[in-house]
Amino acid sequence: MTTRKKAAIIGGGVIGGGWAARFLLNGWDVVISDPDPDAERKIGEVLANARRSLPALSDCTVPQEGNLHFASSIKDAVQDAGWIQESVPERLDLKHKVFAEIQEHCPPDALIGSSTSGFKPSELQQCVKKPNQIFVAHPFNPVYLLPLVELVGAPDTVERAKAVLDAMGMKPLIVRKEIDAHIADRFLEAVWREALWLVKDGIATTEEIDDAIRFGFGLRWAQMGLFETYRIAGGEAGMKHFIAQFGPCLEWPWTKLMDVPELTDELIDTIAGQSDAQSGMHSIRELERIRDDNLVSMMRALKARNWGAGALLADHDERIKPPLPSDITQPLQTLHRVIPIDWTDYNGHMNESRYGQVFSDAGDVVMAMVGADAEYIDGGMSYFTVDNHIRYLAESVAGDEIRVRTQVLEAKGKKLRMYHEMLRADGELLATCNQLLIHVSLETRRSCDPAPHVLAKIDALGEAQAKLPQPESMR
Known part of the structure; x- marks a missing residue:
């Protein structure tokens, strides 16, 4: 060539x-x-x-x-x-x-x-x-x-x-x-044809049809396609069991699609054999884990864009997230979560960049506590991180339940310095972070004094936390 x-x-x-x-x-x-x-x-x-x-x-x-x-x-x-x-x-x-x-x-x-x-x-x-x-x-x-x-x-x-x-x-x-x-457009035309009938017959709106796809089978198809999805639906008995269970309904007048082929023993054996060649190297449990990991990664990616199924997750998080810490005389519990699969790397543990995200998220909680929340940021002022010192003490893997304990070391004027400890649910210390934030104007991109109501909370937080002993992991 x-x-x-x-x-x-x-x-x-x-x-x-x-x-x-x-x-x-x-x-x-x-x-x-x-x-x-x-x-x-x-x-x-x-x-x-x-x-x-x-x-x-x-x-x-x-x-x-x-x-x-x-x-x-x-x-x-x-x-x-x-x-x-x-x-x-x-x-x-x-x-x-x-x-x-x-x-x-x-x-x-x-x-x-x-x-x-x-x-x-x-x-x-x-x-x-x-x-x-x-x-x-x-x-x-x-x-x-x-x-x-x-x-x-x-x-x-x-x-x-x-x-x-x-x-x-x-x-x-x-x-x-x-x-x-x-190949692909034949599938699309079949779905499109049925969707037009559903709209024409008043069964569903275009948005409801789109929701049926993007919140349901579209997510499965995006990472496993059709036959591998149905292989899992067949359970441990596999594709033959799925066809035996759901094949007869293809002859029922559910849709306005074209005829389907007769499900002869020969055709079933062909489909089952091809499915075995495609996916038989994995057990059903392995396929389920692969499927779940893929779905978590895709839906978290959509969540970051606040779109489709991801927007649904973001709304759910807003409903279930815990209230902000209220007792400022004790170390603050700023984060409690599970490590997702898309945070891990080729070594099978959480990538170092994600530790930064954990501590950044913990710092966001403290910002919200003093009134530097989303509304405050929309108004043109915020905090920028200017220094992070992270120590990596033990591995964390996907599925680990972690907590972050935060102590404010300095909170006065423009400065907000925090010390975070990331711990596994069993209490093992995984990492620490000494984090310095500076208050800024988002218009000038330069440091400035916080608004009076934020400054009052900063001063109160700093005074209360200054009475706490130094964290053991700092000594």
Whole structure:
């Protein structure tokens, strides 16, 4: 295959722009051909989103961005291109015309992918000089983030395409036989068709249907797909038991979908055998733990964005979180929680950065105690951490129940110094942190005196805590 790393994007709409971003941010030079006079502006807006999101998926240095150019014609765009991606509207006659012009001017070994969501390769290849050069490369929006690409075409061509996509961090799925709408869109169309009936018949609103997906099976599908999810539903007896229990209801008139195949013994054995090959290396208990860990990680990620199921978790936390400590004459119990799976690293214990988060969260409790809460911060004043000294004394792993005990060492004027002890539920000291915060104006980003009501609470807290003996772990 050619070693050139130049991609030509024919059609710069939503999908074409996403392809351009995916290639460009993976170090490819990109040339775009689109007759729309606003193409450069639209592509620029897509790239702005991609530049802030795609690199955030990586925990290492991403490739240097390639060069972006706009061509005045298909001829100028495809010369010397190693990959050519057609993303013009879904009109077969238009695609045929575009492919003919591409093949007239492109290198003979260039890969020519089509973003079509429905046409088969045999339909795209009609009346072209080199049919096997053209294949389906059907992505999902946004192309620069979602990894799946369905590949359909000549085996040697799609294998070459797969190598390119693998190198860009995507998930090429080679479709075994060509079929209208490939694989994923057939599922989507089935769900979409049923959703339209539910709305038309007054059964559910569009929001209620979306909630059914994003708060329910969508979370399971996102990390295990369909068959592995149902394998777990079958319990220890596995897929055969699931089909035996729920298969007959497929013949009931529950939905307005198309007919289902007859569940013969042969078909059941085929599905069960494929499920064994896919997941049989794990016990049901192991699969449940994998599933649960994945769900916790995904839902916590949504929680950080306060979106979907994550917003539900955040609301629940607000309801169940304990009241702020009220006895300021004793060490303050500022945190009580369990270590989540997404806080652990390759060593199987909590990553050192998360200790900082634990102590930061504990410090936030003290801030709220003195009145520097969310409303205060919205008003333009807050505390910034300017110094942290953390000692790591023992390991903490996912599932550990921890508490943080906090003692205020200094609370006067702009300064708030705290000493935190992180302990496991059994009392073992895991880590300590000496933390200094300075009060600031969020407008000037400089230190300033707290508001009078906060200052009064700071002074009272500092005086009460100064009477406590020094923590043993400081001695």
